[in-house]
Amino acid sequence: MNELIEKRRSIRKYKTGIPVTRQQMDRLLGAAMMAPSACNSRPWEFIAITKRETLDEIAKIHPYAQMCRTAAAAIVVAAIPQTDFPQGYFPQDCGAAVENILLEAVSMNLGACWCGVYPRDNLIASFRELFGIKEPKIPFCVIAVGTPDENPAPRGFFEEAKVTYID
Secondary structure, eight states: HHHHHHHHOOOOOOOOOOOOOOHHHHHHHHHHHHHHHHHGGOOEEEEEOOHHHHHHHHHOOOOTTTGGOOEEEEEEEOOOOOSSSSSOHHHHHHHHHHHHHHHHHTTTTOEEEEEEEOOOHHHHHHHHHHOOOTTTOOEEEEEEEEBBSOOOOOOOOGGGGGGOOOO
């Protein structure tokens, strides 16, 4: 597992002409749905995109999702706020689902890049319009997916200064 975590990078350049298959998308989405969530509420829905025109539209409406222009696919995560939890745990729950997608992509030799939508009102409105996401659902993020055309250097490392041990 640690190898996957260390290998994961935000991939922003993809090889064109290599599709992400329905089987691959189902595997990524299956990993997402295995994520933990508050009281097993599973407050998420997913939109799986391989249509080129829609990927290009995502790049038009999201300034930090330009990699969708070359990605073979994308996954939009829509959060469903839980009425049982007034403050909501959907950000944690959806974040766990997204990390599972990112790690599963690495295990499949795919690249992925997580681009936030929530809590930016302008992006939420644009994604609602493009994908017909009705309230109370909230567009949470978009994840570009494809065959990597870059190999970014490792960035993460253990920083003991950011840890407080209570023994």
